[in-house]
Amino acid sequence: MRITCPFCGERELGEFTYLGDAKPQRPAADAGEDAVYDYVYLRDNIAGVMSEHWYHGGGCRAWLKVTRNTLTHEISAVEAAAGAGAAKVGA
Amino acid sequence: MSSSAIPYSTIRMEGASVAEFSWDIRSPLDRALVAGPYGAQGKAGVSLTEIHNFDLAQVMARRGKAGEMIAAAKARFSAAAPETPRAVSAADATLIWSGPDQFLVLSKGGKHSIEALAAGFAGSASLSDQSHARALISVSGDKARAMLAKLSSIDLHPSVFAVGAAAATSMDHTSVTLWRGKDRDGQAVFNLLVFATFAESLWHTILDSAAEYGVTIGHSDELA
Numbered sequence: 001m002r003i004t005c006p007f008c009g010e011r012e013l014g015e016f017t018y019l020g021d022a023k024p025q026r027p028a029a030d031a032g033e034d035a036v037y038d039y040v041y042l043r044d045n046i047a048g049v050m051s052e053h054w055y056h057g058g059g060c061r062a063w064l065k066v067t068r069n070t071l072t073h074e075i076s077a078v079e080a081a082a083g084a085g086a087a088k089v090g091a
Numbered sequence: 092m093s094s095s096a097i098p099y100s101t102i103r104m105e106g107a108s109v110a111e112f113s114w115d116i117r118s119p120l121d122r123a124l125v126a127g128p129y130g131a132q133g134k135a136g137v138s139l140t141e142i143h144n145f146d147l148a149q150v151m152a153r154r155g156k157a158g159e160m161i162a163a164a165k166a167r168f169s170a171a172a173p174e175t176p177r178a179v180s181a182a183d184a185t186l187i188w189s190g191p192d193q194f195l196v197l198s199k200g201g202k203h204s205i206e207a208l209a210a211g212f213a214g215s216a217s218l219s220d221q222s223h224a225r226a227l228i229s230v231s232g233d234k235a236r237a238m239l240a241k242l243s244s245i246d247l248h249p250s251v252f253a254v255g256a257a258a259a260t261s262m263d264h265t266s267v268t269l270w271r272g273k274d275r276d277g278q279a280v281f282n283l284l285v286f287a288t289f290a291e292s293l294w295h296t297i298l299d300s301a302a303e304y305g306v307t308i309g310h311s312d313e314l315a
Contacts, residue, residue: 007191008176008259012244015261058261060176060190080191 001073006080007060015058022051022065022081047071053081118143119226119287123294129306136234136304139297140311142227145197147284148205149219150212152192159215160192167203167211178257178270178282185314187270187284188257195221195268195284199314226290228297229272229311230281234304239281241300245269249279263296265289 001013021043027035047070054064063081068074118124120141128135150172152160164172168181173188184198196203205220212218230239236247242262246252257270268284285293298306 011260014264058264058266060259062191 001075003054003056003064003066003075004078005056005059005062005064006078007062008056011056011059015056016064017055017057019053019055019063021046022053049076116223119290120228120294123291124308124310126309127307129298129308130302131305133305135307136232137230137238137301137306138232138235139301139306139308140229140231141309142229142314143310143312145199145222145227145314146201146204147221147225147227148196148203148208149189149221150194150196150208150216151219152216153214156215157192160212163212163215164194167208173257176257176259177255178272179255180273185270185272187268189259189268197227197284197314199312224287225268225284226287226294228283228285228290228294230283230297231275231278232304232307233278234301235279235281238297238301238304242296243269247271247279247281254279263293265293267293 002010003013003016004010024039024043027039049067049069052066052068054066056062056064065079065081066075067077069076118141124141150160150164161172161174164170164186168184168186170179170181170186172186172194173179176188178188179186184196184203187195187197189195196208198204201207204222205218208218239247243260245258245260252258252271254271254273257268259266259268261267262269262283262285265285266289270282272280272282274280283293
């Protein structure tokens with residue numbers, strides 16, 4: 001499997017580290033225990049297209065958001081995660 | 092590490108034995124690098140040169156300040172800092188892309204040391220001195236690209252990786268900053284910055300990869 005880093009270009013899997021599902025959003029402070037438990041612990045085991053966080057630690061050290069099909073490993077989109085770089089994303 | 096590698100004396104302190112180290116500046120390749128020929132005999136296909144005594148500063152834009160950082164670099168170096176994987180040659184420094192909104196400043200003689208850069212980048216970028224945190228290895232020769240192909244998945248063919256091309260990548264599971272310097276004697280020169288503590292390990296891997304082509308090993312104080 002290869003991932004096309006938006007900063008570096010196409011690179012081998014060995015340069016990247018997998019974090020997991022990019023979908024969970026931190027709940028509001030008053031959302032309650034169930035919402036926090038869900039956010040911290042509960043993950044869907046998706047068979048199909050999934051949005052994931054990957055870290056290009058063996059390269060430019062940017063966090064990426066990768067859209068990957070977990071059945072075929074087909075990658076349909078890669079973008080910088082919020083906070084990558086200083087200004088282009090999430091500034 | 093052998094006991095003779097770092098000179099020390101042992102002093103007595105409240106009954107305990109405490110080593111008193113003397114911190115000489117030494118290359119991380121001091122023990123591993125043996126100047127001269129290595130591997131196959133005859134004309135050496137690969138030339139390995141460790142560059143000593145360089146100044147290296149990491150420049151990273153602060154949030155929302157990438158444009159100001161680029162402008163500060165332009166004022167300082169009269170050159171456009173790299174915003175894509177490239178190495179830019181300024182008059183007395185090389186600016187090497189190391190990630191989004193960040194680059195390395197490689198120079199000699201203290202002119203662009205971190206102290207010298209601090210005022211110009213105040214407010215736009217964070218600086219980090221990497222002068223003693225990396226080893227710098229210059230690779231050239233007829234077989235340089237063939238040797239590096241064993242270690243790197245980056246395509247180093249001149250049609251893709253021309254003079255000034257750079258990559259933040261990994262070799263043998265070790266993060267490296269790789270860029271192509273100016274050609275020397277009509278041959279490509281590849282420069283590698285590697286973390287100091289990984290330098291010896293990568294050096295041995297490089298020697299293993301290069302041995303079949305014949306290697307000539309040396310030091311230099313000149314940046315390639």
